[in-house]
Amino acid sequence: MFQGETRRGRMFPYLDDAICRGLDPELFYAESGAAIMKAKSLCAACPVREKCLEWAIKREEFGVWGGTTARERAAIRRERGLRLVPAGVA
Numbered sequence: 028m029f030q031g032e033t034r035r036g037r038m039f040p041y042l043d044d045a046i047c048r049g050l051d052p053e054l055f056y057a058e059s060g061a062a063i064m065k066a067k068s069l070c071a072a073c074p075v076r077e078k079c080l081e082w083a084i085k086r087e088e089f090g091v092w093g094g095t096t097a098r099e100r101a102a103i104r105r106e107r108g109l110r111l112v113p114a115g116v117a
């Protein structure tokens with residue numbers, strides 16, 4: 028997931044310990060239910076899942092992060108009264 032010059036690779040601060048490090052990023056941007064469950068299962072075993080989730084709630088509009096889908100994070104933002112941090116802002 029962190030290959031190349033993706034926003035994720037540049038900004039995500041927990042890269043070293045992430046289970047998704049070196050995996051195909053497309054695994055985490057799938058659209059089918061089975062593929063999303065696969066991504067979530069990878070996150071479930073990740074040692075930085077909770078940190079990742081807090082990061083993503085504020086910053087990531089798309090994809091599976093911290094075991095949540097984009098829709099699930101949007102619901103959390105609504106519950107917390109948060110907005111996405113604009114891209115390029117740490």
Ligand code: SF4
Binds near residue numbers: 071079080
């Ligand atoms: S929780 Fe998921 S998206 Fe976040 S670093 Fe771990 S494997 Fe990657």
